[in-house]
Amino acid sequence: MGNKEQTRQKILLAVGELLAKDGFKKFGVNTLARQAGVDKVLIYRYFGGLPGLLRSFGESADFWPTLDEIANGNLQEFRNKPLGEAVGELLVNFARALRKRPLTREIMAWEMLEPNELTTILAETREEWAQxxxxxxxxxxxxxxxxxxxxxxxxxxxxxxxxxxxxxxxIFNLLEINSAAGWQRLEESLLQLCRNCFAEPAVS
Known part of the structure; x- marks a missing residue:
């Protein structure tokens, strides 16, 4: 069982590496098997083929943040916060989660350039996450x-x-978007936007 899980993780890791480097046009079972150093039969055995593999990859925490991650490990606590505060903090945590996943950023960029049936699978997986x-x-x-x-x-x-x-x-719109200081400004503005947008009506 341990060897099976290790092999699964090797294959999933290879998916991220290949997609970040070359995008989706060169992505296939044979290329993936070479990258992972496994027999391609294992890709079908463990994932049922590329569609199942992409779904597993899209659901993996290495690629996409879990709900617990963006809720700081306590989703129930977020349910009890004022709506604007909860939405703002979740979005800030979401941005932080994406920024610390360089492979995810590269794959998202490729998705914009090469939409196809594989990118659709990843998009559907993220939509299920949002739901x-x-x-x-x-x-x-x-x-x-x-x-x-x-x-x-x-x-x-x-x-x-x-x-x-x-x-x-x-620089984007006079803001340093590749610096911690620039993202701190963005996060503070995002929080303020959500607080104002979803402000609870004043009690008269």
Whole structure:
């Protein structure tokens, strides 16, 4: 059992390395088997083929943050916070999680350039992740007339873009997006936006 799990992890690691380096056009079972140093039969045995492998990779914590990670290990605590505070902190933690995953940033950049059936699998996996996140706040959505889904889509897209752009761009809109100081400003602004956007109505 131990050897099987080690082999699975070797294959998943090879997926990230190949996609970050060459994108999706050269991605295939034979290339992947060579990169991982395993017989390609094992890719089918353990994952059922490339679609199953991509789903497993997309769900792995090495590629994409878990809900526990962006909730600092306590999703229940976030459910009890004021809505603006909870959404803001989750988005800030999401941005931090992406920034510390350089392979993920490279793969996300390739996805924009080479959309195909493989990129669709990764995108669907992330959408399922987002649905699970929203499900944890389903009882809170009645607290505001604002469209939480649309607003967080806009903010999430901005985070994704800036994270990807920071790979090879130093300045964006006069802000240093590849420095800790620049991201601190972005995080503080993101928190303030969410607090203001989802502010609870004043009690008269």
């Amino acid at each position: 699970r996140l929203f499900a944890t706040f389903s009882t809170r959505l009645t607290e505001t007339d604002l469209d939480l889904t649309a607003i967080t889509a806009l903010l999430g897209a901005a985070i994704n873009y800036l994270v990807i752009r920071s790979r090879n761009t130093q």
